[in-house]
Amino acid sequence: xxxxxxxxTGFGAWNALFWVIAFVIAFIIGWxxxxxxxxxxxTSKGSTAPFLSGxxxxxxxxVHIRAGNLYWGYNxxxxxxxxxxxxxxxxxxxxYFLAYLLVTAIVLIVVVVLK
Amino acid sequence: MDIILDNLPGLLIAIPLLGAFLTPxxxxxxxxxxxxxxxxxxxLSSLCGLLVASRVLEAGTIVYAFGVDTISNVIxxxxxxxxxxxxxxxxxxxxxxxxIAAVVGFCITLYSISSMEKLSGKDGFFxxxxxxxxxxxxxxxxxxxFNFFVFLEISSLAGAALVAYRIDKGVATEAGFKYAALSxxxxxxxxxxxxxxxxxxxxxxxAVIADRMQLTGLDIMAFVLFFTxxxxxxxxxxxxxxxxxxxxxxxxSVTAFLVVSSQASLYALFRVCFTLYGGQINPLTVxxxxxxxxxxxxxxxxxxxxxxxxVKRLMAYHAVSQTGYMLxxxxxxxxxxxxxxxxxxxxxxxxKGGLFHIxxxxxxxxxxxxxxxxxxxxCGTRNLNQLGGxxxxxxxxxxxxxxxxxxxxxxxxxxxxxxxxxxxxxxxLFNPLIAVIAMVVSILTLASFVKVxxxxxxxxxxPEYQDVEEAPKPMLIAMGILAVLVILFGxxxxxxxxTLVTPAxxxxxxxxxxxxxxxGGA
Amino acid sequence: xxDNLPFLVVAVTILxxxxxxxxxxxxxxxxxxxxxxxxxxxxxxxxxxxxxxSIAPIFTGAPSLAMVMPTVQALTLTSIVIGVATLALMLSxxxxxxxxxxxxxxxxxxxxxx
Amino acid sequence: xxxxxxxxxxxxxxxxLLFTAVTIPFxxxxxxxxxxxxxxxxxxxxxxxxxxxxxxxxxRGFDTIGEASVLFTAVFxxxxxxxxxxxxxDYEYE
Numbered sequence: 001x002x003x004x005x006x007x008x009t010g011f012g013a014w015n016a017l018f019w020v021i022a023f024v025i026a027f028i029i030g031w032x033x034x035x036x037x038x039x040x041x042x043t044s045k046g047s048t049a050p051f052l053s054g055x056x057x058x059x060x061x062x063v064h065i066r067a068g069n070l071y072w073g074y075n076x077x078x079x080x081x082x083x084x085x086x087x088x089x090x091x092x093x094x095x096y097f098l099a100y101l102l103v104t105a106i107v108l109i110v111v112v113v114l115k
Numbered sequence: 116m117d118i119i120l121d122n123l124p125g126l127l128i129a130i131p132l133l134g135a136f137l138t139p140x141x142x143x144x145x146x147x148x149x150x151x152x153x154x155x156x157x158x159l160s161s162l163c164g165l166l167v168a169s170r171v172l173e174a175g176t177i178v179y180a181f182g183v184d185t186i187s188n189v190i191x192x193x194x195x196x197x198x199x200x201x202x203x204x205x206x207x208x209x210x211x212x213x214x215i216a217a218v219v220g221f222c223i224t225l226y227s228i229s230s231m232e233k234l235s236g237k238d239g240f241f242x243x244x245x246x247x248x249x250x251x252x253x254x255x256x257x258x259x260x261f262n263f264f265v266f267l268e269i270s271s272l273a274g275a276a277l278v279a280y281r282i283d284k285g286v287a288t289e290a291g292f293k294y295a296a297l298s299x300x301x302x303x304x305x306x307x308x309x310x311x312x313x314x315x316x317x318x319x320x321x322a323v324i325a326d327r328m329q330l331t332g333l334d335i336m337a338f339v340l341f342f343t344x345x346x347x348x349x350x351x352x353x354x355x356x357x358x359x360x361x362x363x364x365x366x367x368s369v370t371a372f373l374v375v376s377s378q379a380s381l382y383a384l385f386r387v388c389f390t391l392y393g394g395q396i397n398p399l400t401v402x403x404x405x406x407x408x409x410x411x412x413x414x415x416x417x418x419x420x421x422x423x424x425x426v427k428r429l430m431a432y433h434a435v436s437q438t439g440y441m442l443x444x445x446x447x448x449x450x451x452x453x454x455x456x457x458x459x460x461x462x463x464x465x466x467k468g469g470l471f472h473i474x475x476x477x478x479x480x481x482x483x484x485x486x487x488x489x490x491x492x493x494c495g496t497r498n499l500n501q502l503g504g505x506x507x508x509x510x511x512x513x514x515x516x517x518x519x520x521x522x523x524x525x526x527x528x529x530x531x532x533x534x535x536x537x538x539x540x541x542x543x544l545f546n547p548l549i550a551v552i553a554m555v556v557s558i559l560t561l562a563s564f565v566k567v568x569x570x571x572x573x574x575x576x577x578p579e580y581q582d583v584e585e586a587p588k589p590m591l592i593a594m595g596i597l598a599v600l601v602i603l604f605g606x607x608x609x610x611x612x613x614t615l616v617t618p619a620x621x622x623x624x625x626x627x628x629x630x631x632x633x634x635g636g637a
Numbered sequence: 638x639x640d641n642l643p644f645l646v647v648a649v650t651i652l653x654x655x656x657x658x659x660x661x662x663x664x665x666x667x668x669x670x671x672x673x674x675x676x677x678x679x680x681x682x683x684x685x686x687x688x689x690x691s692i693a694p695i696f697t698g699a700p701s702l703a704m705v706m707p708t709v710q711a712l713t714l715t716s717i718v719i720g721v722a723t724l725a726l727m728l729s730x731x732x733x734x735x736x737x738x739x740x741x742x743x744x745x746x747x748x749x750x751x
Numbered sequence: 752x753x754x755x756x757x758x759x760x761x762x763x764x765x766x767x768l769l770f771t772a773v774t775i776p777f778x779x780x781x782x783x784x785x786x787x788x789x790x791x792x793x794x795x796x797x798x799x800x801x802x803x804x805x806x807x808x809x810x811r812g813f814d815t816i817g818e819a820s821v822l823f824t825a826v827f828x829x830x831x832x833x834x835x836x837x838x839x840x841d842y843e844y845e
Binding site for chain 2: 767770771774775780781782783784785786787788789791792809810811812813814816817818820821823824825827828830831832834835836837840841842843844
């Protein structure tokens with residue numbers, strides 16, 4: 001039974017079953033915690049509204065963090081790399097052709113030299 | 116019944132072509148008739164693909180010749196042992212690719228029936244889609260170089276027309292034009308290579324050429340032309356520039372199949388390296404060239420993906436990056452199998468990993484592109500900066516996206532992990548540095564999909580998407596099939612590897628088997 | 638060397654096409670370059686099949702001589718039709734691009750980038 | 752920088768192509784078994800006096816189907832591109 005879930009790589013093995021079991025256990029724990037929660041509560045009096053130290057809730061549009069603001073640090077840290085890579089993606093068809101033919105030329109040299 | 120079963124390889128092309136030729140006629144009778152017709156054709160052609168694949172896996176290589184009743188008539192006594200007609204040669208690796216094309220082809224056709232309903236020009240769309248399907252089947256199944264070129268051109272043309280289908284104020288046309296122009300030049304240089312081989316061996320059949328290959332200077336020239344044309348068609352860095360453009364602008368269902376069509380080119384690349392020039396070309400050189408292309412694709416693809424703000428463009432860069440994994444796996448396989456420093460096990464494992472990744476990639480990347488299509492269909496935008504809070508209304512789409520994202524990032528127990536594990540382990544034994552790069556790329560993949568997941572599905576309901584609805588049923592079913600396969604392949608990887616991938620890997624390595632299957636006897 | 642003149646013509650034609658593709662700035666001219674490469678390839682295929690002192694592969698009343706190789710001619714027929722089809726599709730795409738972008742300069746048709 | 756790459760490419764590919772051009776023997780192909788078979792048997796097997804015709808429509812007829820499909824694809828591609836579209840179909844790409 002267990003064998004049918006195992007992937008043998010020739011140098012090791014990996015069993016998907018344990019991950020599935022782990023997922024199921026995590027799900028059950030989460031579900032149990034969810035079960036212990038309050039079943040009935042009054043939604044009409046604002047008990048579902050977020051409480052931000054008495055300040056009014058900001059507009060929905062401002063609460064959501066947009067994609068452009070994510071990974072700011074990553075982009076900043078790697079800005080040198082991106083300054084190098086981005087200019088290659090010019091969108092110019094001639095450059096596409098050049099890349100293709102240049103690689104053809106280089107592979108030609110490599111394959112002829114290292115025959 | 117027998118006559119149908121015997122002629123299945125011919126029907127593989129005939130059914131989608133029939134579908135393509137009759138769709139415009141039948142769409143005169145109304146949308147419903149056309150939808151039924153499209154479903155019938157796609158079911159039949161997918162069934163046909165699966166049947167051919169299962170027969171190959173059971174009974175070994177199928178050799179099918181057009182225009183004669185018995186196979187022995189193909190190689191007459193006085194033709195110098197050269198098949199005079201066009202031959203389809205379907206061995207386990209072709210079967211492997213056929214299964215991918217059949218499954219994804221069925222799902223995307225089902226999906227596009229409802230995703231296309233708002234647009235005009237649907238009969239043209241389905242016609243071109245069937246032509247694309249037929250050409251991909253043909254590229255996979257054919258054993259003739261010139262025939263491969265013809266199917267390559269059909270797939271480029273149909274692909275380019277489908278990429279340009281939406282026009283989108285000329286932007287989609289720009290993407291389609293870039294795709295058409297590049298692949299035409301690639302096809303032309305491929306044809307030069309075919310001519311060079313014809314000049315020396317007076318044959319167009321892959322098996323005959325592989326049998327007689329002597330690796331003269333002209334053969335090396337032809338090899339380079341084949342190699343780069345096919346590597347360009349599968350989108351390896353630094354020839355990947357057309358990939359994000361055309362994957363972004365095509366309708367999502369087409370994008371999911373364009374992935375398969377580039378993988379058919381990838382298959383042909385492997386066929387050229389392993390079979391056509393099997394045992395002749397220096398495997399270490401070619402292997403390292405493939406590895407370098409693969410590593411570049413992985414790294415540049417994923418790092419370019421992270422700052423994108425268009426969700427489909429982001430996924431397209433991930434497609435480039437995942438292609439790198441396949442190239443890496445097969446390149447390591449090619450280099451390690453020839454080298455005496457490594458056991459055969461390393462090479463075979465890398466090869467299996469690379470091939471298994473092709474299948475997994477087609478499934479989860481198809482799934483991801485289809486979810487992106489749902490977002491586009493319901494919200495009318497793909498800009499990540501404008502999306503948000505969709506998880507409240509689109510629960511199923513969110514779950515499918517999550518499955519696809521976890522699979523592409525290589526999180527167990529989804530299928531991406533199984534193939535990446537094979538690639539990691541073998542690559543680590545081959546060269547630890549490359550394995551480390553591959554793992555870093557995997558982490559970056561996860562990071563970028565966390566970004567997409569957060570910005571599309573998380574957060575409060577935004578006012579403009581207050582009443583967004585769940586995707587229509589056919590789209591959900593199409594995504595569901597792919598999602599179920601993603602999970603199944605992740606939980607039972609060993610079964611898939613044993614039944615599909617291992618025969619494919621052995622068929623790829625065993626070029627003598629391919630030659631003797633066509634020419635009879637060794 | 639001089640016997641190989643047809644092949645040299647082929648090489649020069651293909652190179653001219655590649656030169657046009659890489660260095661011209663106009664989409665139409667790039668398509669012309671692709672077309673030149675196509676012509677070069679077609680010529681290449683035809684030239685491959687030539688045999689000295691032979692006639693076209695048609696059985697007529699003429700005294701029977703050696704015939705040139707017919708397969709490549711058949712391939713060329715197919716290749717010409719494919720070339721025409723791609724040319725038509727690409728030119729119509731350029732028409733649409735021009736309608737929206739008002740230019741056919743290749744360095745300005747770059748809305749998809751980065 | 753770019754023109755350097757262009758000229759490098761053109762020179763290398765030019766050398767490759769010229770090498771190819773002088774290496775292939777013109778007028779006396781190395782092998783011609785398949786074509787000799789066509790010339791010898793094409794007329795009796797297909798009934799065509801023109802061997803090229805017999806190859807295009809018989810021996811390699813499947814390529815001709817492909818060729819017709821290419822033409823069909825191009826026709827439908829053009830007709831799809833120039834179709835009459837609804838106004839709201841366009842997506843604003845930025």
